[in-house]
Amino acid sequence: xxxxxxxxxxxxxxxxxxxxxxxxxxxxxxxxxxxxxxxxxxxxxxxxxxxxxxxxxxxxxxxxxxxxxxxxxxxxxxxxxxxxxxxxxxxxxxxxxxxxxxxxxxxxxxxxxxxxxxxxxxxxxxxxxxxxxxxxxxxxxxxxxxxxxxxxxxxxxxxxxxxxxxxxxxxxxxxxxxxxxxxxxxxxxxxxxxxxxxxxxxxxxxxxxxxxxxxxxxxxxxxxxxxxxxxxxxxxxxxxxxxxxxxxxxxxxxxxxxxxxxxxxxxxxxxxxxxxxxxxxxxxxxxxx
Amino acid sequence: xxxxxxxxxxxxxxxxxxxxxxxxxxxxxxxxxxxxxxxxxxxxxxxxxxxxxxxxxxxxxxxxxxxxxxxxxxxxxxxxxxxxxxxxxxxxxxxxxxxxxxxxxxxxxxxxxxxxxxxxxxxxxxxxxxxxxxxxxxxxxxxxxxxxxxxxxxxxxxxxxxxxxxxxxxxxxxxxxxxxxxxxxxxxxxxxxxxxxxxxxxxxxxxxxxxxxxxxxxxxxxxxxxxxxxxxxxxxxxxxxxxxxxxxxxxxxxxxxxxxxxxxxxxxxxxxxxxxxxxxxxxxxxxxx
Numbered sequence: 001x002x003x004x005x006x007x008x009x010x011x012x013x014x015x016x017x018x019x020x021x022x023x024x025x026x027x028x029x030x031x032x033x034x035x036x037x038x039x040x041x042x043x044x045x046x047x048x049x050x051x052x053x054x055x056x057x058x059x060x061x062x063x064x065x066x067x068x069x070x071x072x073x074x075x076x077x078x079x080x081x082x083x084x085x086x087x088x089x090x091x092x093x094x095x096x097x098x099x100x101x102x103x104x105x106x107x108x109x110x111x112x113x114x115x116x117x118x119x120x121x122x123x124x125x126x127x128x129x130x131x132x133x134x135x136x137x138x139x140x141x142x143x144x145x146x147x148x149x150x151x152x153x154x155x156x157x158x159x160x161x162x163x164x165x166x167x168x169x170x171x172x173x174x175x176x177x178x179x180x181x182x183x184x185x186x187x188x189x190x191x192x193x194x195x196x197x198x199x200x201x202x203x204x205x206x207x208x209x210x211x212x213x214x215x216x217x218x219x220x221x222x223x224x225x226x227x228x229x230x231x232x233x234x235x236x237x238x239x240x241x242x243x244x245x246x247x248x249x250x251x252x253x254x255x256x257x258x259x260x261x262x263x264x265x266x267x268x269x270x271x272x273x274x275x276x277x278x279x280x281x282x283x284x285x286x287x288x289x
Numbered sequence: 290x291x292x293x294x295x296x297x298x299x300x301x302x303x304x305x306x307x308x309x310x311x312x313x314x315x316x317x318x319x320x321x322x323x324x325x326x327x328x329x330x331x332x333x334x335x336x337x338x339x340x341x342x343x344x345x346x347x348x349x350x351x352x353x354x355x356x357x358x359x360x361x362x363x364x365x366x367x368x369x370x371x372x373x374x375x376x377x378x379x380x381x382x383x384x385x386x387x388x389x390x391x392x393x394x395x396x397x398x399x400x401x402x403x404x405x406x407x408x409x410x411x412x413x414x415x416x417x418x419x420x421x422x423x424x425x426x427x428x429x430x431x432x433x434x435x436x437x438x439x440x441x442x443x444x445x446x447x448x449x450x451x452x453x454x455x456x457x458x459x460x461x462x463x464x465x466x467x468x469x470x471x472x473x474x475x476x477x478x479x480x481x482x483x484x485x486x487x488x489x490x491x492x493x494x495x496x497x498x499x500x501x502x503x504x505x506x507x508x509x510x511x512x513x514x515x516x517x518x519x520x521x522x523x524x525x526x527x528x529x530x531x532x533x534x535x536x537x538x539x540x541x542x543x544x545x546x547x548x549x550x551x552x553x554x555x556x557x558x559x560x561x562x563x564x565x566x567x568x569x570x571x572x573x574x575x576x577x578x
């Protein structure tokens with residue numbers, strides 16, 4: 001099934017960039033946007049991210065083949081409940097949420113039979129928000145994780161993956177549980193730590209901050225409301241990840257207390273080597289292998 | 290006193306960049322370098338970072354007006370003991386170390402009367418090492434912290450500050466104790482945390498790492514030996530900083546456990562606002578106000 005009518009619910013940075021990327025890929029799709037502010041919808045039309053925009057959710061999803069939830073994670077449950085009765089049989093629904101267990105569970109609970117849900121997490125974005133920062137190339141070479149379950153329709157999964165691929169993404173599959181556990185470690189914990197590193201500084205320390213500190217805390221500039229939703233939605237995994245970080249720092253503190261020079265060096269060298277390997281891997285990906 | 294003869298002990302990234310910056314600023318100085326490898330000294334001469342190079346420490350400091358220690362922090366004590374008897378009366382010694390209490394204490398203990406020490410921490414560098422990465426503009430607009438004590442000679446302090454200013458730096462003064470405490474928070478802790486964040490990842494998480502993770506952990510790519518010295522030398526402050534980070538993360542974990550939406554958002558918003566203010570401050574500095 002080739003979708004003809006795409007509905008993007010929430011035309012901010014991600015939703016807007018999806019629209020622009022669809023246009024840039026010359027996909028023959030009518031793009032309808034939903035937003036709760038007329039001004040945003042107007043801008044999205046002006047930028048060419050959507051063809052039509054509605055402040056009315058049911059109007060925005062009417063006749064859609066493919067619906068993408070681009071609102072904050074905290075609104076997904078309510079949105080799914082409201083659009084369920086409006087969707088045509090066979091419609092495919094996906095999302096761009098940074099956590100996956102709750103949205104997949106809610107979708108499988110509230111969407112009517114015949115409407116097919118596939119969880120997606122396109123790993124692209126920025127600490128910026130809003131349609132003003134939308135870019136057609138935001139998704140190029142980035143990774144999109146889909147999170148099928150035993151109840152996921154195989155054809156819908158393929159269609160959703162084909163969609164992300166067409167706008168330039170690589171795809172991989174994880175269970176919603178695996179996704180949320182690994183993302184807690186590699187994304188949600190680093191965000192919480194960056195915020196904590198900024199928060200604990202005395203005023204006198206801030207003028208001494210160098211480029212290293214600015215890089216290390218860049219992600220702490222992200223939107224508080226968005227990250228509140230993510231951290232709360234994934235709180236069990238985030239708390240476990242915090243505990244693991246504390247354990248690692250405790251080992252370091254013990255090595256320092258004991259003056260274990262060689263052990264401290266190995267601890268640091270292992271991290272440096274691992275990061276270097278990661279950077280090589282990322283460069284290969286950007287090379288488009 | 291205008292120095293005529295500068296000795297740079299250690300011609301790696303920092304020592305080499307000092308030489309290049311002195312040349313770029315057209316300071317009328319003879320630059321002598323010390324290194325323990327002839328090949329490095331040869332390169333430093335080729336790049337124009339030094340005029341002469343010696344593998345013999347006493348030869349390298351003979352007749353020097355200004356000596357800058359650019360070897361790793363862990364070697365400072367030994368170097369100071371060895372150069373003390375070779376220095377002429379009135380010579381000024383400074384350093385580029387990232388920790389300041391130990392080098393200042395050692396210098397005040399072992400240098401002979403008449404040789405004047407001023408602790409310096411030019412906050413410039415990179416995760417790269419070696420003369421190959423030296424740059425004449427490495428210090429431009431960056432901050433150099435000097436760490437005078439009641440025993441510091443006032444004229445020597447002014448001369449050292451004038452030197453850093455001439456190669457493009459801003460300067461400020463802190464006591465060695467204050468320096469080490471604040472730097473533990475704003476530099477040494479972030480480094481330890483970045484290494485811990487890399488180290489705790491499962492293999493399966495690394496392919497999911499995005500730009501945020503790479504930025505947050507960039508400093509973990511630094512040299513293990515160098516950072517071992519820094520963390521060990523400043524271990525009391527680093528351990529206190531680790532404890533404060535753990536406390537902050539514990540508060541977050543408690544808010545998450547209790548589902549305190551508003552408190553989590555405030556915690557994140559406060560960090561984002563603080564970092565934004567810091568970025569504005571850094572931009573003003575780069576603007577050269």
